[in-house]
Amino acid sequence: MTQLPAINPELDLVLERVVDVPRELVWKAWTTPEHIVKWFTPKPWQTTDCEIDLRPGGVFRTTMLSPEGQSFPNVGCYLEVVPNEKLVWTDALLPGYRPSEKPFFTAYLTLEPEGNGTRYRAIAIHRDSAGKKQHEEMGFHDGWGTVLDQMVAYIKSEM
């Protein structure tokens, strides 16, 4: 079983679901820019750009576009890359491990086979309870749940 980080319910948010697509495709959907832009942002938001250098220290950059036409760039740094199993990245570091100006959270994604599908866990690790609360109010559960639905639908129809 994939090793999980120690979860602190005061500081961390967890989305765990079983989805009926194989983990190899979930992995590809999460780690390929041309796939990411198709499902990564809850509609009617869009992901307009994505850059991935899939190794510890490498860049994970996305640009989101609001329905009103405003762009929101996000840049993070991969920490662990275990194909089909585990993907960890953070915005506390820029690519090359440079500490960032605005650390918010580390994302810890694990995939395990379950029947013909995948047990999908997304853990958001925050600095403090204010960060957790902010992420909750931004709609972590709905947002990450919605984009997971979008990803599963995309995998079934396009991959």
Added chain:
Amino acid sequence: MTQLPAINPELDLVLERVVDVPRELVWKAWTTPEHIVKWFTPKPWQTTDCEIDLRPGGVFRTTMLSPEGQSFPNVGCYLEVVPNEKLVWTDALLPGYRPSEKPFFTAYLTLEPEGNGTRYRAIAIHRDSAGKKQHEEMGFHDGWGTVLDQMVAYIKSEM
């Protein structure tokens, strides 16, 4: 050759020297608590405690004691662990990749064999030029150079 991060002279500090001890012993000196406490702090400062969980996401904790008797705890998180070659850790993350309150720098240590000795590189990667300047004024070059001398002397006499 070990892959180095992209160094930005405006933001980063580098100490590079060749030392006449084998890199396997330098690695051990850097990754074993009972060795660390013997050389890690420029005398008359002392390192009174050290905790190491040598894996990505694991803890690197030290406690320094000033000549006046004040304790300074430091805690960081390992990012990359490549035995005898590369050790990367940061104080921008706590163990388990939780973003920290006071990010200051990422340390990127590389060891390469050179003759019977070791090419030793320590790179300090800062968020901004103010961080670099502060680290320089704290005595990065003297400090890291002095403890390297202490480490080499300790390896020759005790390991």
